[in-house]
Amino acid sequence: xxxxxxxYNSGIEQLRVENNLSEFEIGRVIAEHKERYIVKTTNGxxxxxxxxxxxxxxxxxxxxxxxxxxxxxxxxxxxxxxxxKIIPRLSMISRQAIxxxxxxxxxxxxxxxxxxxxxxxxxxxxxxxxRYLTICNSSKVKPVIVLTKIDLIDEPTRIRIIELIRKRIKxxxxxxxSNTTHEGYDDLTRLIEKGKTFCLLGSSGVGKSTLVxxxxxxxxxxxxxxxxxxxxxxxxxxxxxxxxxENGGILxxxxxxxxxxxxxxxxxxxxTFDDIYTLSKNCKFKDCxxxxxxGCSVIEALNKGLLDKDLYGNYLKMQKERDFFETxxxxxxxxxxxxxxxxxxxxxxxxx
Numbered sequence: 001x002x003x004x005x006x007x008y009n010s011g012i013e014q015l016r017v018e019n020n021l022s023e024f025e026i027g028r029v030i031a032e033h034k035e036r037y038i039v040k041t042t043n044g045x046x047x048x049x050x051x052x053x054x055x056x057x058x059x060x061x062x063x064x065x066x067x068x069x070x071x072x073x074x075x076x077x078x079x080x081x082x083x084x085k086i087i088p089r090l091s092m093i094s095r096q097a098i099x100x101x102x103x104x105x106x107x108x109x110x111x112x113x114x115x116x117x118x119x120x121x122x123x124x125x126x127x128x129x130x131r132y133l134t135i136c137n138s139s140k141v142k143p144v145i146v147l148t149k150i151d152l153i154d155e156p157t158r159i160r161i162i163e164l165i166r167k168r169i170k171x172x173x174x175x176x177x178s179n180t181t182h183e184g185y186d187d188l189t190r191l192i193e194k195g196k197t198f199c200l201l202g203s204s205g206v207g208k209s210t211l212v213x214x215x216x217x218x219x220x221x222x223x224x225x226x227x228x229x230x231x232x233x234x235x236x237x238x239x240x241x242x243x244x245x246e247n248g249g250i251l252x253x254x255x256x257x258x259x260x261x262x263x264x265x266x267x268x269x270x271x272t273f274d275d276i277y278t279l280s281k282n283c284k285f286k287d288c289x290x291x292x293x294x295g296c297s298v299i300e301a302l303n304k305g306l307l308d309k310d311l312y313g314n315y316l317k318m319q320k321e322r323d324f325f326e327t328x329x330x331x332x333x334x335x336x337x338x339x340x341x342x343x344x345x346x347x348x349x350x351x352x
Contacts, residue, residue, distance in 0.1 A: 001040070001042065001244070002042055003026065003042060004195055005195070005244070005248065006027075006028045006040060006250075007028065007110065007195055007196070007197050007250055008026075008028075008070070009195070011090055012070050012087060012090070012110075015087050015088050015090075016070075016072075016087055019085065019087065019088065021072040021085055021087065024072035024073060024074065024084060024085070025041055025043075025072070025073050025074065025075055025081075026041065026070060026071070026072060026073075026087075027039035027040055027041035027046070027048075027070070027071055027073050027081070028040055028041075028068070028069065028070050028071070028242070029048075029065050029066065029067050029068065029069045029070075029071060029109075029242075030045070030067065030241065030242035031067060031240065031241045031242065032065065032066065032067055032240055035049070035050070035064065036048075036049060037049070037050075037065055037083065039071060039073055039081055039083065040242075041073070041075070043075065044079075046073070046075050046079055046080060046081035047079060047080050047081070048071075048073060048080065048081040048082065048083050049080075049082065049083065050064065050065065050082075050083045051082055051083065051084055054083065054084065054085070054086075060103050060104065061103055061104060061105050061106065062092075062094065062103075062104045062105075062106055063086075064106075065083055065086055066092075066106035066107070066108060066109045066240075067108050067109070067240040067241065067242055067252055068108040068109035068110045068111060068197060068199075068242070068252060069086050069087070069089065069109045069110065070086075070087040070110065071083045071084075071085065071086055071087065072084045072085040072086075072087065089109045089110055090110050090140070091109070091110060091111050091112075091139055091140040091141050092106055092108075092109050092110075092111075092139055093106070093107040093108050093109075093111055093114060093135060093136070093139045093141055093199055093201070094106050094107055094135070094139065095107060095135065107199070107201070107240070107254060108197075108199045108240065108252045108254070110197060111139070111141045111197050111198070111199045111252070112141070112142065112193075112196040112197050112198065113141065113142045113143070113144055113191075113196065113197075113198045113199070114132070114135075114136045114139075114141045114142070114143050114144065114198070114199045114200075114201055115144050115146050115198055115199070115200045115201065115211075116129060116132045116133070116136075116143055116144065116145050116146065116201055116202065117146045117148060117200055117201065117202035117206050117207065117208050117211065118145075118146075118147055118148070118202060118203075118206055119147075119148050119149045119152075119205065119206040119207060120147045120148065120149050120150050120152070120153050120157070120158065120161055120176070121149045121152040121153050122149075122205075123202075123203055123205065123206045124147070124161055126164055126165065126168055126169075126310070127310070127314045127317075128203075129145065129165070129168075129169065130168065130169065130272055130273075130311075130314055130318075131314075131318065132201050132202075133169060133172070133272045134268045134269055134271075134272040134318060135201075135268070136268075137267065137268040137269075137271035137272055138267060138268025138269075139268075141199070143172050144172065144173050144175065144191065145165060145169070145172055145173065145174045145175070146175045146177060146188065146211070147161065147162075147174065147175070147176045147177070148177055148178070148179055148206055148207035148210075148211065149178065149179065149180075149206075149207060150176045150177065150178050150183065150184070151178040151180050151181050151183065158176060162174060162176070167308070168308065168310075168311050169272075170274070173191075175187055175188045175191070177211075179207045179210040179211060179214060182214065185214060185215075188215075189215065189247070192215065192245060192247060192249035193248070193249060194247060194248025194249060195248055195249075195250075196249060196250065197242075197250040197251075197252065198249060198250065198251050198252070199251075199252040199254065200212070200251065200252065200253050200254060201254060204255075208253055208254075209253060212243055212251055212253050215245060215249075215251065216243055216245050216246070216251075217246065240252060240253070240254050240255070241253055269315070269318060269319060269322065273311070273315045275307065275311070276290070276298055276307070276311075276312065276315050279297045279298045279301050279307070280297065280298055281297075282297040283295060283296050283297050283298065284296070290316070291316070298312070
């Protein structure tokens with residue numbers, strides 16, 4: 001397999017040269033598990049770990065390798081390798097770390113498309129779709145909505161769901177498929193391009209692993225049925241992994257995510273909630289929160305029935321979450337800076 005089949009392109013090559021990494025072998029991280037990585041190169045796959053220097057210089061999880069990263073490595077005959085550097089990412093899908101406020105967890109890197117997968121029968125949630133969409137919009141990744149299990153709903157329900165999506169989410173392709181009958185797969189397969197990387201995002205039990213198996217034409221991911229007692233999906237994917245399709249497309253499957261905390265820049269929310277941001281340009285106050293201010297164009301449109309109430313409510317929730325995350329990041333930076341000063345003074349005084 002050559003580098004182009006792994007997704008290598010002129011943009012990556014330019015970054016490699018600009019960062020003086022030409023002397024190293026180049027590979028792509030295709031799997032990760034507890035800071036152990038599998039890196040694929042033109043010479044095969046290598047179990048890899050990062051150098052002590054890379055670990056020491058990391059400011060958080062975001063500076064560690066992730067599936068999809070291109071890395072500069074040294075390989076050994078034993079089948080192992082050392083990761084020296086991460087080539088700067090062209091795109092990165094990330095979320096709030098679920099166990100540490102103010103930290104970012106990288107889901108996947110160097111992604112071209114994100115397949116936002118939801119089951120049409122149980123899992124469908126338009127608010128969650130807008131959350132995934134915001135992550136994509138702030139990550140330079142093109143979103144595509146995939147509704148699975150359409151064989152479990154009737155036609156009027158399918159039409160109603162698609163109409164709701166098109167009302168709330170504009171300009172995003174929507175595919176409806178059945179993992180059982182394979183209805184809709186021909187259209188979805190035409191989307192998969194050679195050398196392009198697609199990342200699957202969705203909750204457990206929506207059919208992501210079955211989707212991967214069907215697209216690849218073989219059983220590469222384990223699958224389980226929905227729990228009859230809870231109606232919820234079981235976690236069948238335990239780690240992130242890259243799968244190479246026969247037509248040259250590249251898929252990254254992810255463990256199901258119930259919690260998807262956004263780490264948004266303003267642009268992500270602005271693109272997702274374009275209607276609200278367009279209205280906000282006519283607000284009386286530039287710092288309008290769109291909650292109770294006099295002269296707020298957003299509230300005026302809401303009262304006149306020109307703005308969807310559920311869309312507005314989801315926007316406020318995600319805006320509040322983003323503000324809280326940014327505050328957490330700011331507080332973490334202050335703590336780290338203060339700790340750095342203490343350590344500096346500690347060494348200056350010669351205390352051992």
